[in-house]
Amino acid sequence: MSSSFKSLSEEIDKLSGNRSLENIVTDSDSLLAGLETLKHNIENDNDDLTSTKAQVKSWTDKTLKNEKSINKAIKSYSAKIEKLASFKLANVYSYQSIEVKDNPRNRKLLDRAIVMDLLRNGHFDIVERIESERDIPIPPELIAKFKELDDILVSLREHDDLRPAIEWASRNSDKLKAIRSDLEFDLHKLQFIKLYRNSKKSEPFEAYKYAKDNFPNFGATHLDTISKLLFSIMYSSAASGHGFESYLTDLNLSNDSFYNQICQNYCSLIGLSANSPLYSTLLTSYIALPNFIKYHKISKLSNNLNWTSTNEIPFEINLPASLQFHSIFICPVSKEETTPENPPMVLPCHHIISKESLLKLSRNSVANFKCPYCPGTSTITQAVQAKFINL
């Protein structure tokens, strides 16, 4: 990567450093000026053409030389670029892929996914364009919902104004609580701190009034934070050195983090996942791609790699926890992933194995068996089906 990047960037520098074309333009301009002088001279009855002829000749020579130089530059550039390793994505990926060409339904589905992603990002003009271009009607209610989000975000981003966000959060206070989001309080907190910072240190009354108006509702849930916040007001004029001054500054108050939080909570409230599925999936692909490349390389060396279970890729892809959305339990006996058909079962000794393994161990539920992990014995009836839930 790095070496080809270097040569690529060198080649581009070389090519862009070539000033031949600019020279041609300047020369042609001066030729034009020469012709105009000639016209002027002719008007003044001086029709000596020799100097102009010489000029034309020198212009031709120079220009042809310049032309040659730029052509050479372009040629050497493309020759060098050809040499760089070319990488074809399609070669690496040998599985079934999402196809839209001969599948109008898929195409529309993908268009829809893109529209949803664009809506989340507030690109309403583009969405409108796509709607008319591709004949996919988008219900105005849906657009209205995202417009509201966009309004909130725009006023936060461009005007540093929290009020629309706070207003929305308090209107949806119950729903936010239901998804266990602290957004409403956090917004109040941010507003309080902003007021406090903007006021003179000795007169934090506006912030105090804001606190008095808004914080009592959150006493039950955020008492600790509130007391710290107000404590910092009390001692704001005192010299720093106690821990609470830094408490205010340490908080992550960047609008960005709020921006994302508002986005995510808003989408959760309208029944969508917090992040755009299209975005998350494409992001994942960047992580997964090296695995595909590596597998491709290995499989080229050895022909017999397709050993995997059906409808499954033969290699593992390590995803970060933030991109693991389901609880995965691999049965320690069969080494297979548990599924709703083959769920995890908890034995009386609290070890967990898959249902299929359980059936095998108990010889189709006729025999007592020993837990594969401890001396405990059990029967199939004692096993409890479990469900892993990620909070």
Place this chain on the structure above:
Amino acid sequence: MLVERQKGNILSQLKLIEMSSSKAEKTQLMNTLIEQQKRFNQLLRLKVAQHNEFISRLQSRILRLSIIDQNDIRPLGKATTENVAQDRPTFYKEEINLMIIDFLLKTSYLNRSQSQELNAGVMLAKKLGLEKQVDYDVILQGLEIYNQIKIHKNLKVLMNWCTENKRSLKSIQTLNNSDSSLEFETYFQSFIENIKLGKLPDALEVANSYLINFLDINARGNLNQIASGAALLCWNHDSFRNVFAQSSKTGGLKSSSFYDQNVHMMNQIEKNVSHYNDLLEDLKWTKLANFFLFNFNSLYGIEQSPELLLLLSIGSIALKTRSCAHEINEIVDSEHISFESYLKENLSMGARSGISNECPICSTDLFELTSHLPFSHQVKSNIYDNSVMLPNGNVYQYEKLMLNNWKLSQDSVLESSGSGSMRSASAFLTSLQASDDVDRQEEHASLLGSHKIVDPLTGQSFRREQIVKVYPT
């Protein structure tokens, strides 16, 4: 070339001026000359601007790439990928947006009356300031020619393009080990078209002046094609149609008698003729258009299918687990796609008490699209340590269950997407007192047994001693 022409122009004009006698005539000629030179300079500037535009695209791209090169990009996919997105959020966001732009461009429905500025892909690129990162004009030019072939059955643009790129096309052909070349297919198509229109002399003209060039290069494939094309010279579309009409008639009349000799004969004729019929079909235009786009993309180094599709597939496979397949989602088989489901979900939102599913593969957006893709290969459990089971079989991570129940008032925003019934205030307040120590497990143990625990998923409440520690291995 341009330069040479202009030079000749100037010199001849100057000669005229030299020869002409009157002053008025001279000035007149001088004016034309200056006009010409002006026009030439303008054209020159335009070309230079075009060139510089491409250079500046190259420069801005290399600049963008240098962002990742600087810190010696660490390979993605290693264990260190915990924070790909956090690492260079804008870079990846832009990459993804570029892919979306690329897809929108490649699938744009071209409308001749519509200017490039109104193309959704171009609009998005400009809006995001990414227009230098994508060759939208090239992609759109390709599509334009593609549509000219496929829809308007216009071969002229294609012929011009072939002549312009003759050398590159040849190298593409050798690279792909392909028997047929775009140029040959183009002229062959024009040959057939002339036959279809009944312009036999024109067809022969094409054959004599163009197709003949391809005979010696790779004799077999092209020769056969030309030969079969030549057969059309004496049979036109109508005569084929007559044959088929007859055969279907007979087939219709005696469909019951499979052993009828006549049917067999007709089938035989149909089989023999079908090849020629294919040559005359409109489908051939689509094939030619596709073949052109293949060559066009190879020439400009554009991926044959949009990167978005491939990367989306790759990402989907990586994310797709066996649990994804079981979301309740019905697949309807129709071309009608609506956004209604998004609105429906909203209605049910209030009643929803389950933990929302954040998985992109399970989402309405992508579920159906990814339904035929293979699953990822999972070899490791990702079950949290310290898991506890409630009597209803639901297994949670102990700390998270407690956190959820206690709802810490610390600043750390608890990004839980679970929901459930609200706890009673008294239970909450008592637990709040213990909340400061919540992250130490020993203390939890001592607290076990004194409070009710609510299942965040179902809202059922249990006594603490009902919680059992389980051991997923």
